[in-house]
Amino acid sequence: MNFITLAVKNLMRRKGRTGLTILGVAIAISVLFSLIALNTGYEIELNREMDSFGAHILAVPKGCPYEAASLMIHGGVIPKYLNISDLEAVRSIDGVEVASPLLMYQFYKRDEATGQNNPHIVYGIKIDDMREIKPWWRVEGRFFEDDEKKVKVVGRELAEKENLTVGQVMPFGPHREDFTVVGILERTGDQDDLLHFLPLEEAQRLSNKEGKITTISVKVGDLGRVGAVAVEMEKIPDIQAVTMTQIMGTITNLTGSARSLLMTVISIAMVISAFGILNTLLMSVNERTREFGMLKAIGASGLDIGKMIMAETLIITALGGLLGTVMAVAGSTIIEGFVKGMLPYAPLGSFIHITPELVAFSLLFSVGLGIVCGIYPAFKSSQLTPMEAIRGGLE
Amino acid sequence: MTAILEASGLTKIYRRGREEIRALKEVDFTVEEGEFVSIIGPSGSGKTALLNVIGCLDTPSKGRVILDGTETTKMKERDLVRLRREKIGFVFQQFYLIPTLTARENIELPLLFSRKGERGRIEEILDMVGLSDRGDHLPGQLSGGEMQRVAIGRALINDPKIILADEPTGNLDSATSRMIFELFRDLNRNGLTLVIVTHNLDLARQAEKMYTLRDGQMAGCERPDLPGNGRDGRR
Numbered sequence: 001m002n003f004i005t006l007a008v009k010n011l012m013r014r015k016g017r018t019g020l021t022i023l024g025v026a027i028a029i030s031v032l033f034s035l036i037a038l039n040t041g042y043e044i045e046l047n048r049e050m051d052s053f054g055a056h057i058l059a060v061p062k063g064c065p066y067e068a069a070s071l072m073i074h075g076g077v078i079p080k081y082l083n084i085s086d087l088e089a090v091r092s093i094d095g096v097e098v099a100s101p102l103l104m105y106q107f108y109k110r111d112e113a114t115g116q117n118n119p120h121i122v123y124g125i126k127i128d129d130m131r132e133i134k135p136w137w138r139v140e141g142r143f144f145e146d147d148e149k150k151v152k153v154v155g156r157e158l159a160e161k162e163n164l165t166v167g168q169v170m171p172f173g174p175h176r177e178d179f180t181v182v183g184i185l186e187r188t189g190d191q192d193d194l195l196h197f198l199p200l201e202e203a204q205r206l207s208n209k210e211g212k213i214t215t216i217s218v219k220v221g222d223l224g225r226v227g228a229v230a231v232e233m234e235k236i237p238d239i240q241a242v243t244m245t246q247i248m249g250t251i252t253n254l255t256g257s258a259r260s261l262l263m264t265v266i267s268i269a270m271v272i273s274a275f276g277i278l279n280t281l282l283m284s285v286n287e288r289t290r291e292f293g294m295l296k297a298i299g300a301s302g303l304d305i306g307k308m309i310m311a312e313t314l315i316i317t318a319l320g321g322l323l324g325t326v327m328a329v330a331g332s333t334i335i336e337g338f339v340k341g342m343l344p345y346a347p348l349g350s351f352i353h354i355t356p357e358l359v360a361f362s363l364l365f366s367v368g369l370g371i372v373c374g375i376y377p378a379f380k381s382s383q384l385t386p387m388e389a390i391r392g393g394l395e
Numbered sequence: 396m397t398a399i400l401e402a403s404g405l406t407k408i409y410r411r412g413r414e415e416i417r418a419l420k421e422v423d424f425t426v427e428e429g430e431f432v433s434i435i436g437p438s439g440s441g442k443t444a445l446l447n448v449i450g451c452l453d454t455p456s457k458g459r460v461i462l463d464g465t466e467t468t469k470m471k472e473r474d475l476v477r478l479r480r481e482k483i484g485f486v487f488q489q490f491y492l493i494p495t496l497t498a499r500e501n502i503e504l505p506l507l508f509s510r511k512g513e514r515g516r517i518e519e520i521l522d523m524v525g526l527s528d529r530g531d532h533l534p535g536q537l538s539g540g541e542m543q544r545v546a547i548g549r550a551l552i553n554d555p556k557i558i559l560a561d562e563p564t565g566n567l568d569s570a571t572s573r574m575i576f577e578l579f580r581d582l583n584r585n586g587l588t589l590v591i592v593t594h595n596l597d598l599a600r601q602a603e604k605m606y607t608l609r610d611g612q613m614a615g616c617e618r619p620d621l622p623g624n625g626r627d628g629r630r
């Protein structure tokens with residue numbers, strides 16, 4: 001026999017209570033685990049999304065709020081436009097390496113399978129500029145030329161959903177003209193997978209926005225000059241320049257309060273569970289004082305008793321931590337769905353990042369929780385004199 | 396014969412608020428090696444107080460205790476732990492067995508604290524207390540008498556110099572009590588020193604010496620030496 005088996009046997013005396021305490025710890029740890037996984041994953045996913053946009057500065061129509069600009073990152077459509085002439089003005093600014101115009105519009109199409117009207121987003125682009133912004137783009141088939149008519153490239157996911165193949169001719173636009181799918185983008189893992197890409201002029205024609213663009217994505221040569229270029233861009237009357245840093249800041253602000261609420265939830269869950277454990281421990285220690293007296297009489301030292309209590313606590317919290325981690329990993333998609341619904345801006349990808357470090361952290365944390373909660377009851381019972389213990393006087 | 400326990404001038408004062416309770420008043424008490432001693436006395440006379448003080452579970456307010464040649468009264472808790480571990484075996488009225496440990500594991504428990512690895516004596520002790528076939532039973536599956544036998548086995552495992560039992564038969568019926576006393580007498584015949592507190596005069600008379608405590612004072616010592624005890628010739 002050793003202290004661990006003794007502790008286990010002691011815990012078995014109150015199976016129900018032990019089980020509930022373990023479950024309490026498990027719930028607290030799984031909340032902690034999920035929220036930390038979400039929080040770090042969120043940041044990673046956000047950065048990835050920013051990178052995948054490829055640009056450093058976004059020129060948007062004046063009066064377009066940052067929030068709307070942020071939404072544009074994954075295909076939100078704003079009802080204000082720039083003129084194509086603004087593009088030349090931006091290009092002439094010193095330090096601008098690429099300026100890629102973009103016209104976005106949205107249309108709804110009935111989905112044959114579900115009968116629902118689904119939104120589709122169209123990007124009108126200058127292909128060479130776009131490919132400089134997104135050098136990782138690969139295509140099955142080919143890209144279109146800027147002056148081609150009635151051609152389009154589609155995202156991979158869209159192609160799969162709509163059963164599109166390269167070379168396929170399909171009716172498209174308000175007058176149901178015959179468009180040819182000349183290429184399908186290879187999977188990028190971001191919003192591009194869901195888009196229709198058209199030559200800029202075709203997009204303008206179909207949406208009746210001749211000479212208009214929604215935004216200009218700008219890449220600068222020297223990252224240190226992003227701020228200066230943005231200031232120059234703002235001098236153009238129509239344009240408001242938004243840097244990626246600002247967009248990140250806006251998104252972080254938007255989600256900040258929701259995330260700090262989550263953190264508060266974590267802390268409260270931890271405190272409640274810590275007090276729950278402490279309460280259970282004190283209860284079980286109090287009702288066993290006479291037995292501690294017996295243990296002292298048969299040769300246990302105060303330290304031995306403390307060790308026994310500590311072992312019991314650690315077993316509870318370690319098992320709780322293990323169970324909680326398993327619960328969190330198993331339930332991560334459910335939790336992610338719930339949290340995504342709560343956040344005003346959620347990246348498209350899955351942002352629960354479960355790393356070995358996080359698993360190790362949550363297990364260590366539960367052991368730490370055990371030490372914190374166990375130390376007082378263990379100390380208290382180790383300090384009992386045999387006489388106090390025998391007479392049952394702990395309080 | 397050498398005295399294994401020598402207590403002289405033992406006084407124990409408990410304080411309850413302003414009130415002072417003199418549980419023991421200048422008690423002198425000696426136990427020789429190999430003796431079987433019983434202590435009787437009315438409730439509240441200080442029997443438990445005396446047993447706890449000589450068993451190093453409590454400190455006297457005055458007086459001194461010499462156990463196996465060493466004075467325990469001024470010892471530090473650390474040394475007292477060792478003394479309790481090595482020299483004293485306690486048996487209580489309520490058995491205090493751990494319900495989720497088997498009889499064998501309950502008997503083994505003191506070894507966990509004394510860090511003695513050898514467990515060879517466990518079977519021998521199970522046999523000694525008459526529980527060879529009950530080693531794997533949980534306390535809940537044992538009768539009261541059997542549970543007390545387990546507790547006695549637990550007191551024996553560290554090979555103590557002296558067994559102190561506080562009303563060991565207080566929770567048992569008279570037939571079972573007699574059997575437990577039989578066991579004590581067997582153990583004593585094998586050389587063990589025993590001090591047993593009891594309310595049962597008949598059982599107390601089976602000891603070699605029977606002390607009576609009254610109101611915190613030693614009121615007398617009898618040598619019952621009943622015929623048929625089988626120990627008549629020993630003194």
Ligand SMILES: Nc1ncnc2c1ncn2[C@@H]1O[C@H](COP(=O)(O)OP(=O)(O)OP(=O)(O)O)[C@@H](O)[C@H]1O
Nearest residue numbers: 409410411416418437438439440441442443444445
């Ligand atoms: N911790 C304590 N605080 C105050 N008084 C105490 C304490 N322990 C014992 N006493 C008192 O000391 C006296 C002797 O108590 P003790 O327990 O030794 O009696 P006892 O002879 O064992 O009685 P019983 O046969 O009922 O067990 C009693 O009056 C009791 O109330």
Ligand SMILES: [Mg+2]
Nearest residue numbers: 442443444561
């Ligand atoms: Mg008593």
